[in-house]
Amino acid sequence: MTAGETRTAIRVGGDAGYDVVVGRGVVAELGDALGAAVRKVLVVHAPTLGARAAELREELGDRFEVLLAEVPDAEAGKRIEVAAFCWQILGQADFTRSDAIVGLGGGAITDLAGFVAGTWLRGVRAVQVPTTVLGMVDAAVGGKTGINTNEGKNLVGVFHAPAAVLCDLELLDTLPRNEILAGFAEIVKAGFIRYPEILDIIEADPEVATDPTSPEFRRVVELAIRMKADVVSEDFTEQGLREILNYGHTLGHAVEHAERYQWRHGAAISVGMAFAAELGRLSGRLSDEVADRHKRVLDLLGLPTSYPAGRWNTLLATMQRDKKARGGQLRFIVLDDLAKPTVMQAPDQSLLFAAYQEIGS
Numbered sequence: 393m394t395a396g397e398t399r400t401a402i403r404v405g406g407d408a409g410y411d412v413v414v415g416r417g418v419v420a421e422l423g424d425a426l427g428a429a430v431r432k433v434l435v436v437h438a439p440t441l442g443a444r445a446a447e448l449r450e451e452l453g454d455r456f457e458v459l460l461a462e463v464p465d466a467e468a469g470k471r472i473e474v475a476a477f478c479w480q481i482l483g484q485a486d487f488t489r490s491d492a493i494v495g496l497g498g499g500a501i502t503d504l505a506g507f508v509a510g511t512w513l514r515g516v517r518a519v520q521v522p523t524t525v526l527g528m529v530d531a532a533v534g535g536k537t538g539i540n541t542n543e544g545k546n547l548v549g550v551f552h553a554p555a556a557v558l559c560d561l562e563l564l565d566t567l568p569r570n571e572i573l574a575g576f577a578e579i580v581k582a583g584f585i586r587y588p589e590i591l592d593i594i595e596a597d598p599e600v601a602t603d604p605t606s607p608e609f610r611r612v613v614e615l616a617i618r619m620k621a622d623v624v625s626e627d628f629t630e631q632g633l634r635e636i637l638n639y640g641h642t643l644g645h646a647v648e649h650a651e652r653y654q655w656r657h658g659a660a661i662s663v664g665m666a667f668a669a670e671l672g673r674l675s676g677r678l679s680d681e682v683a684d685r686h687k688r689v690l691d692l693l694g695l696p697t698s699y700p701a702g703r704w705n706t707l708l709a710t711m712q713r714d715k716k717a718r719g720g721q722l723r724f725i726v727l728d729d730l731a732k733p734t735v736m737q738a739p740d741q742s743l744l745f746a747a748y749q750e751i752g753s
């Protein structure tokens with residue numbers, strides 16, 4: 393970091409937990425985050441981050457034996473065959489329990505790298521270096537890892553907390569605008585379920601989303617990370633509270649599946665939040681003002697809030713496999729008010745359908 397730049401450390405899980413470090417240049421802390429006990433490091437990265445991964449190998453080379461695993465980009469990387477490819481590298485290089493894995497990439501890569509770290513020898517050290525907004529504010533934080541199956545999104549995974557998360561804002565300099573905006577869907581989620589200040593900032597000037605160097609950008613990123621850090625500190629394995637992080641995800645994951653993962657996660661979650669707002673409104677719990685605010689904020693960011701009306705049956709069939717379902721009954725996260733998320737148990741299909749009609753295009 394250069395003089396005058398600040399570094400923020402957000403703690404997850406108290407004394408025995410880890411820091412999520414935010415700032416420009418903080419990837420320079422990777423060696424220390426890996427720690428003195430580690431000998432070998434596997435950096436799992438997408439092709440986009442190949443040059444940066446090679447630089448890291450150079451930078452860390454005098455302290456560690458660094459191997460690189462280039463894996464397919466985005467959701468194509470979140471497959472069991474890709475995890476097996478990484479396990480093979482680890483096996484052939486004799487990785488032991490005192491070695492470590494680094495996830496360098498967007499949320500898909502940190503989900504995969506976390507899964508590999510959580511399963512290799514039943515769990516080795518993972519340090520996450522997210523390179524997308526979405527990875528920084530959500531995916532790399534909290535130790536939820538996962539891969540997809542033919543039947544649905546994230547159906548296989550383990551909870552495996554990282555040893556550190558380094559959110560280097562400089563890495564966002566190369567991130568395309570549409571990826572930045574997709575990441576903002578999870579920031580908006582944090583606004584609705586915990587910190588409405590985020591919504592105020594975006595409404596005051598939606599352009600903050602496209603300037604990673606602005607103080608407002610930094611503020612909303614840190615608020616979203618704080619929200620996630622607090623929730624997962626209280627409920628790491630999603631016994632209750634953590635379910636609120638799934639706001640917009642029940643329908644959103646079904647949209648991703650229906651689109652064969654050609655939609656960005658953030659875009660699908662945006663549609664899912666628009667649906668959750670209608671569910672809140674039509675069930676009589678959420679005011680028109682807060683429900684309408686969803687579409688307004690998401691529109692300001694150019695994120696989608698509708699989906700073809702004729703796709704309901706397809707989405708409903710996929711939603712039956714949602715992890716929040718209990719005994720065959722769907723459960724949705726909805727809002728009673730701003731920053732008051734709650735679980736809606738087994739809503740009538742007629743209510744779900746009516747809410748979907750409101751976002752149907």
Ligand SMILES: NC(=O)c1ccc[n+]([C@@H]2O[C@H](COP(=O)([O-])OP(=O)(O)OC[C@H]3O[C@@H](n4cnc5c(N)ncnc54)[C@H](O)[C@@H]3O)[C@@H](O)[C@H]2O)c1
Pocket residue numbers: 438440441465466467470497498499500501503523524525526527530531532533534535536537538546563564565566567568571574575578656657658
């Ligand atoms: N585990 C969790 O708690 C959690 C939370 C939220 C989302 N997720 C998962 O995260 C995934 C979505 O993550 P995402 O939105 O980061 O998408 P992504 O990982 O697919 O990355 C998006 C694109 O950005 C490119 N990219 C990444 N960093 C770049 C950079 N610095 N410069 C240029 N290009 C770059 C990638 O190559 C990719 O093409 C989904 O699979 C979702 O399920 C997990």
Ligand SMILES: O=C(O)C(=O)C[C@@H](O)[C@H](O)[C@H](O)COP(=O)(O)O
Pocket residue numbers: 530534536538545546578630634635637638641715
């Ligand atoms: O961390 C969590 O918990 C979340 O639900 C965060 C979500 O944004 C994320 O997309 C997560 O991967 C969804 O998890 P899933 O259990 O619904 O697959």
Ligand SMILES: [Zn+2]
Pocket residue numbers: 530578641657661
């Ligand atoms: Zn998500």
